[in-house]
Amino acid sequence: AQTVTQSQPEMSVQEAETVTLSCTYDTSESDYYLFWYKQPPSRQMILVIRQEAYKQQNATENRFSVNFQKAAKSFSLKISDSQLGDAAMYFCAYLNSGSARQLTFGSGTQLTVLP
């Protein structure tokens, strides 16, 4: 079974600074997808960024980028120019490309943005 580990329960960053959230995963599969989801206080899960395992290029979405290290099974999220609205719980998630298409989530990292 796949597992996803987020070793930082809480992180804080100064507004306009950069922060990196860590995620590692364990799988025996070669083809899969990785995601970062954001959950603000409203509890609505919002997709931040997605990475296909077969792509070597790291995904980017505006101020959000990932550092995908397939051999190390590491998938960190970098938030540049942090804004107050980035404050949320962030979840790393894994999706197998096979028939079982359910997401496996990490335990989450609570990000605080300091003004």
Place this chain on the structure above:
Amino acid sequence: DVKVTQSSRYLVKRTGEKVFLECVQDMDHENMFWYRQDPGLGLRLIYFSYDVKMKEKGDIPEGYSVSREKKERFSLILESASTNQTSMYLCASSSQGGAGNTIYFGEGSWLTVV
């Protein structure tokens, strides 16, 4: 926009009651999921469904059952609610076309069992 609607945002139920949590999606998605979210544990999959009347157990199915009689609706049932089922429950859906398709979530249902 895709919409996943959970009809009850906040519920308080008594121990032993039968509880229904309803979820409806409006994008004709084949896949639907029920997750439970607890502090420090992230989201854990309870049940999922790939088609009408189909269901598969997730990681923590004990104490729960599901029903999918129509494609757009996926219900989570607690046959006899217990206090350890106090939690937030998230419904999600996705299309069948490609494993990387985005999974859309509802806003969650907070259940308190007293």
